[in-house]
Amino acid sequence: xxxxxxxxxxxxxxxxxxxxxxxxxxxxxxxxxxxxxxxxxxxxxxxxxxxxxxxxxxxxxxxxxxxxxxxxxxxxxxxxxxxxxxxxxxxxxxxxxxxxxxxxxxxxxxxxxxxxxxxxxxxxxxxxx
Numbered sequence: 001x002x003x004x005x006x007x008x009x010x011x012x013x014x015x016x017x018x019x020x021x022x023x024x025x026x027x028x029x030x031x032x033x034x035x036x037x038x039x040x041x042x043x044x045x046x047x048x049x050x051x052x053x054x055x056x057x058x059x060x061x062x063x064x065x066x067x068x069x070x071x072x073x074x075x076x077x078x079x080x081x082x083x084x085x086x087x088x089x090x091x092x093x094x095x096x097x098x099x100x101x102x103x104x105x106x107x108x109x110x111x112x113x114x115x116x117x118x119x120x121x122x123x124x125x126x127x128x129x
Contacts, residue, residue: 002026002118004098009123012088016127020083022098022120031100035109036074036081037116040094040125050096051083052109061109066092088127095122 008020020038024031037052051072052061060072071084081098101117102110110116 002031002100004100004118004120006096006098006120006123009096009125011126011128014089014127014129016088017084017086018088018125020085020096020098020123020125022081022083024079024081024100031079031081032076033104034100035102035106035116036072036098036100037109037111038072038081038083038096038098039113040092040096041122042094045094047097047113048094049111049113052111053081054107054109055105059108061111063111085125088125090127090129092125093127094125096125097122 003025004022006022033055038050039047040050041047049063053072053074057074069087074081098120099116102115
């Protein structure tokens with residue numbers, strides 16, 4: 001089992017920045033060999049892919065809506081993934097979820113919700129106009 005705990009959400013004005021963190025812990029599971037990602041869900045909407053990173057950090061993927069503004073990174077020594085969010089817009093308002101799983105040492109990172117196995121409880125990001 002693995003626990004994922006997100007932090008760093010909050011209220012920010014449009015144009016501002018936030019940095020989300022997601023720390024993984026678990027006695028029998030290490031995220032070191034697994035892709036990690038971020039999804040978000042706005043009220044009344046489906047989960048939406050935001051960004052993902054391969055197990056070794058060598059490949060990153062972004063939704064078109066956040067490309068150029070958000071950056072995903074990971075520190076395997078700390079079992080932590082980050083999401084740096086710049087130039088935030090009101091439409092970025094959502095609960096952001098961290099996730100990990102899929103095949104070990106997968107040469108990429110899935111963008112599909114169902115490809116992941118473990119999820120955090122989410123952190124609220126609110127961007128005011």
